[in-house]
Amino acid sequence: MYKGHDRAFVTDKVDEVEIDEIRQYRDTRWVTPTEALWRIYGTKKSMLTTYFEANNLHVKARGILYRDFPEYYTRQRRGKFWQERKRAALSQVGRIISAHPAEGERYYLRVLLNHVTGATSYEGLRTIDGQVMPTFREAAEKRGLIEADNTLDDAMTEAELFQVSSSLRRLFTTILVFCMPNDVHSLWNNHLKAMSEDYNINCKCKHTVEQMVLKNISDILHSMGKDIESFPLPKIDKQNGTTNDVPKEIIEETSIEVDPEDASLHKNLNNEQRKAYDKILATVDCQRGGLFFVDGPGGTGNTFLYRALLATIRGQGKIAVATATSGVAASIMPGGRTAHPRFKIPLRIDDGDICGFTKQTDLPFGGKTVVFGGDFRQVLPIVRKGTRAQIVDASLRRSELWNCMHQLKLVRNMRAPNDPWFTEYLLRVGNGTEETNDDGEILLPTSICVPNKADDNGLDRLIDSIYQPASLKDPKYITSRAILSTRNDCVDKINLKMIDRFQGEEMVYHSFDSVEDDPHNYYPPKFLNTLTPNGLPPHMLKLKINCPIILLRNIDPANGLCNGTRLLVRGFQKNAIDAEIVVGQHSGMRVFLPRIPLCPSDDDMFPFSFKRKQFSIRLSFAMTINKSQGQTIANVGIYLPEPVFSHGQLYVALSRATTTANIKVLTGTHDENKEKNKKISTSDTY
Numbered sequence: 118m119y120k121g122h123d124r125a126f127v128t129d130k131v132d133e134v135e136i137d138e139i140r141q142y143r144d145t146r147w148v149t150p151t152e153a154l155w156r157i158y159g160t161k162k163s164m165l166t167t168y169f170e171a172n173n174l175h176v177k178a179r180g181i182l183y184r185d186f187p188e189y190y191t192r193q194r195r196g197k198f199w200q201e202r203k204r205a206a207l208s209q210v211g212r213i214i215s216a217h218p219a220e221g222e223r224y225y226l227r228v229l230l231n232h233v234t235g236a237t238s239y240e241g242l243r244t245i246d247g248q249v250m251p252t253f254r255e256a257a258e259k260r261g262l263i264e265a266d267n268t269l270d271d272a273m274t275e276a277e278l279f280q281v282s283s284s285l286r287r288l289f290t291t292i293l294v295f296c297m298p299n300d301v302h303s304l305w306n307n308h309l310k311a312m313s314e315d316y317n318i319n320c321k322c323k324h325t326v327e328q329m330v331l332k333n334i335s336d337i338l339h340s341m342g343k344d345i346e347s348f349p350l351p352k353i354d355k356q357n358g359t360t361n362d363v364p365k366e367i368i369e370e371t372s373i374e375v376d377p378e379d380a381s382l383h384k385n386l387n388n389e390q391r392k393a394y395d396k397i398l399a400t401v402d403c404q405r406g407g408l409f410f411v412d413g414p415g416g417t418g419n420t421f422l423y424r425a426l427l428a429t430i431r432g433q434g435k436i437a438v439a440t441a442t443s444g445v446a447a448s449i450m451p452g453g454r455t456a457h458p459r460f461k462i463p464l465r466i467d468d469g470d471i472c473g474f475t476k477q478t479d480l481p482f483g484g485k486t487v488v489f490g491g492d493f494r495q496v497l498p499i500v501r502k503g504t505r506a507q508i509v510d511a512s513l514r515r516s517e518l519w520n521c522m523h524q525l526k527l528v529r530n531m532r533a534p535n536d537p538w539f540t541e542y543l544l545r546v547g548n549g550t551e552e553t554n555d556d557g558e559i560l561l562p563t564s565i566c567v568p569n570k571a572d573d574n575g576l577d578r579l580i581d582s583i584y585q586p587a588s589l590k591d592p593k594y595i596t597s598r599a600i601l602s603t604r605n606d607c608v609d610k611i612n613l614k615m616i617d618r619f620q621g622e623e624m625v626y627h628s629f630d631s632v633e634d635d636p637h638n639y640y641p642p643k644f645l646n647t648l649t650p651n652g653l654p655p656h657m658l659k660l661k662i663n664c665p666i667i668l669l670r671n672i673d674p675a676n677g678l679c680n681g682t683r684l685l686v687r688g689f690q691k692n693a694i695d696a697e698i699v700v701g702q703h704s705g706m707r708v709f710l711p712r713i714p715l716c717p718s719d720d721d722m723f724p725f726s727f728k729r730k731q732f733s734i735r736l737s738f739a740m741t742i743n744k745s746q747g748q749t750i751a752n753v754g755i756y757l758p759e760p761v762f763s764h765g766q767l768y769v770a771l772s773r774a775t776t777t778a779n780i781k782v783l784t785g786t787h788d789e790n791k792e793k794n795k796k797i798s799t800s801d802t803y
């Protein structure tokens with residue numbers, strides 16, 4: 118009986134003899150009789166070589182990965198060839214023997230087999246764009262499947278090809294902050310010339326130009342909450358200017374320019390907005406200070422009011438600090454910042470932590486005018502693994518300051534001014550007063566429901582009703598619509614369907630995944646690649662020119678690059694993506710995005726420290742309802758294979774649209790007459 122061959126290891130204990138470990142290893146390798154015969158008679162057909170042959174013979178086989186091959190083909194043992202199955206056998210699991218990165222070429226061969234389809238020989242596997250690479254490692258590197266040594270330098274070089282110097286300086290700064298380069302010095306020296314081209318036009322003094330580049334990088338770093346002193350870059354000359362004693366925060370806030378359009382917003386305020394505006398400004402004018410809470414259901418113009426207030430106060434030469442808890446909410450206000458870095462609030466609050474601001478008087482907030490705002494009907498700030506009670510407890514409503522706040526109410530929906538039935542329906546959904554059945558479910562209007570028949574094509578019908586194939590080329594069309602869903606896996610499913618329908622040149626980026634402190638390779642990359650934790654980009658990111666994407670990290674919120682920013686891909690290189698911001702006040706700005714190391718925000722998600730190096734973006738044909746909060750999306754598709762699962766989700770999804778005619782909903786139920794969705798009560802918060 119033959120049970121497969123094995124290897125024996127022998128230890129040589131003779132001290133004097135010179136030990137050649139490689140030779141010993143080779144000499145003591147035991148070759149079984151069967152393998153010996155197989156070698157001698159040269160019938161060298163391995164499973165892999167027969168896979169190559171199958172690719173040669175069958176066109177269909179060329180689109181299937183080696184590890185997935187047993188699902189579609191069955192191996193005929195005698196003839197040693199692969200035969201197509203009549204029906205795909207999804208229960209068949211292919212497995213490639215594992216290899217440790219230290220095994221060199223064997224490991225890289227495995228990496229290639231896990232990602233490349235259609236190879237007809239070992240040489241074919243090493244061929245990229247007609248060029249045969251000498252080793253599997255080089256082939257894997259050229260395909261972007263393993264991380265090259267100099268990706269950061271390459272990202273800068275690639276960006277130099279088609280970017281202006283200001284964007285290069287921004288990319289350099291992003292690399293400094295997020296990619297932790299080992300050799301900042303070389304990166305600086307190699308790219309200083311390209312980063313200074315715009316300054317060189319008007320100034321020929323090398324030192325002055327270098328100082329200008331450093332100053333600009335220092336400003337960008339500062340807006341990201343970092344100090345240039347903490348990076349090994351040349352020093353900035355001490356200036357004789359008068360601004361040296363003025364805190365940087367004050368210089369920053371006073372240098373925000375008021376947009377002329379914002380300066381005239383106060384003329385268009387509706388009655389409730391005007392009342393709130395006057396009351397707040399009165400306390401600023403008489404320097405009495407005051408606390409306000411603007412309660413406005415979605416679309417009633419909270420943000421519009423803030424923009425009018427900020428423009429008026431800044432126009433008077435006073436300081437108005439605009440902050441929000443999330444990057445995307447901050448980015449829709451001029452000069453908006455996230456609250457934590459601006460007020461030096463620790464992200465994780467432990468006992469004894471203090472905020473970096475000193476108390477000036479006994480009045481709340483030192484007697485300044487402070488305006489809070491929000492909508493308790495919408496999705497509430499997340500308390501990780503929090504119970505309903507804990508989530509409610511974390512809301513402003515439970516703060517001891519709540520009773521000191523003057524309540525200001527906005528009531529008129531300005532997002533959907535021409536659809537009064539819709540605005541009232543929305544309010545009933547938000548307030549929890551819409552009629553429900555015994556299971557707490559509400560009925561959605563039939564006009565907005567996409568029929569979900571048992572034919573399984575409901576999702577395609579929803580996609581077709583939001584995205585017309587003929588208009589996909591128009592960037593304005595693309596950014597005026599989105600499909601919203603509750604869970605990331607639903608969103609990914611729609612995005613994958615959409616990117617396949619989208620026309621254009623394609624680029625696939627694979628992430629580099631690793632686990633800290635895993636010398637024995639217990640968590641091989643193949644396993645790590647299958648994980649997509651919340652908030653992280655996928656392992657395989659498929660992009661096409663002009664496709665919409667959404668940013669997943671707060672890179673530079675002050676300049677519009679925050680978690681939730683929507684962009685369009687304008688170009689791509691191997692190590693950098695050229696993108697354009699398409700919504701908000703920074704709309705039109707071109708940015709270069711590098712790959713950055715990312716970790717899941719929830720430390721307890723895995724029993725190991727997972728790290729993914731990838732572009733921090735996802736496709737955004739579809740996005741989660743939570744991500745859409747705060748955005749106006751003219752045409753909204755809502756995909757709810759299951760009822761919404763948290764407070765405010767249905768209300769947020771519906772209230773993004775400007776009229777009922779522009780909403781389409783697909784629910785999980787197959788009965789056309791009963792399009793319904795579970796309503797999660799809002800009464801908790803009030």
Ligand SMILES: Nc1ncnc2c1ncn2[C@@H]1O[C@H](COP(=O)(O)OP(=O)(O)OP(=O)(O)O)[C@@H](O)[C@H]1O
Nearest residue numbers: 385386387415416417418419420421531532747748
């Ligand atoms: N007084 C106004 N005149 C004209 N348009 C207005 C007015 N107020 C608000 N709008 C418009 O209505 C839309 C919704 O306003 P805004 O985004 O300020 O609402 P919001 O309360 O912040 O919404 P949400 O909380 O759902 O994000 C925007 O397109 C805004 O320009």
